[in-house]
Amino acid sequence: MxxxxxxxxxxxxxxxxxxxxxxxxxxxxxxxxxxxxxxxxxxxxxxxxxxxxxxxxxxxxxxxxxxxxxxxxxxxxxxxxxxxxxxxxxxxxxxxxxxxxxxxxxxxxxxxxxxxxxxxxxxxxxCKPPLYMGPEYIKYFSDKTMDEELERDSRVTWIVEFFANWSSECQSFASVFADLSLKYNCAGLKFGKVDIGRYGEVSKKYKVSASPLSKQLPTLVLFQGGKEVMRRPQIDKKGRAVSWSFTEENIIREFNLNELYQKAKKLSKGRGEKAEGCPPVPDESEGQPETQGEEAESKKDK
Incomplete structure (x- = not known):
């Protein structure tokens, strides 16, 4: 079978x-x-x-x-x-x-x-592997914009991927993270990425090793109110990354994305925004999520 x-x-x-x-x-x-x-x-x-x-x-x-x-x-x-x-x-x-x-x-x-x-x-x-260039609802941070964006609105939950372009694991994960952003991005739940291979200060501040021997790439961190709530993979007492599979199912379960999404929809209504601005949760709709032009802008720092 x-x-x-x-x-x-x-x-x-x-x-x-x-x-x-x-x-x-x-x-x-x-x-x-x-x-x-x-x-x-x-x-x-x-x-x-x-x-x-x-x-x-x-x-x-x-x-x-x-x-x-x-x-x-x-x-x-x-x-x-x-x-x-x-x-x-x-x-x-x-x-x-x-x-x-x-x-x-x-x-x-x-x-x-x-x-x-x-x-x-x-x-x-x-020769470098081709980068993912598909659709996504992801904000790309720099070392100067990350903290400002995370603290802009304490009601917004951010899921941020720390990655490096040279990492094959990060390149393979790019399409998975993009798909999640298409399904769950909303006014109160947003997705971001920061290249710690390029911005070393971010790597040091958030304690994500960018070493080629590191097992911390990619790293997903959940921020609420500008503060870190959880991350995967976790780091043990010896400073080593605990093995974790970056499948879409694992991320949805571990980060409670369905629950976070429902709270995000309430935040949208509280702001007086149209409920249609949030794509439907996959489990609750048979159709594909509709993309909104304004939210779909991906601000990539060159």
Missing amino acids: ALLTTFFAFLYHLPRVYKWLLKPYYVASFLLSVAFLVVRKTPGICEHLSSQREDGNSCDFDWREVEILMFLSAIVMMKNRRAITVEQHVGNIFLFSKVANVILFFRLDVRLGLLYLTLCIVFLMT
Whole structure:
């Protein structure tokens, strides 16, 4: 049953996957991921490679290469169990495929290994994953505007994402956070983002580590009256981030978004604003939320 679900989910997202693969970043990632397979199987090249096969066939995988590829597949399956978006699934496959390619090329020939590793470093430095550019109701803060906006109206609840553009986890989460903002944004419940990779002072003030080794990205913080009420992931006594899955269901449950949304609608009525200004809660309406032009403006600091 699980295999059927995965298969149908893949078919459902297939057009979207094709769209990603046509982007330069994913095209280059795909080519790097299959580089060893191409070298090992291409006639005219594979005949000059070394092999540990008993039959001496250098155009087929030897037993050690098969072991490495099987180990790679097991790691990808384990990592993808915690992936929440298709982007994360694809990203995990590309990442560990490149790691396996490095090992396989170095094992085959040190010169090939160094060449492939150099290509990966150049790719990492010059190619960045495409950023999410879909619809959203999100306010983008800078280090100068964040505190002012959070304290502007004590009745407004803010859910703020602390992110960094270089973080693959943040990039994968972008579409999830955008969808939540489309469904729940209202006069009394708003969504914001701040790039702590760019604004280091914000990172220090709110104690969200921007280190590449940090497990705190992304971090979601709920502010009420300008004060922090809760955050995910939580930080333990040793200062380490507690593992938490950033799925839409988890966020709705942990942050009580449905309850916050109902309070936000009351705030809208109290201000004399039209109730239609708030999109319907997904559980309470079968239709898709209507977007309002004024609220839909995303103020991104360049």
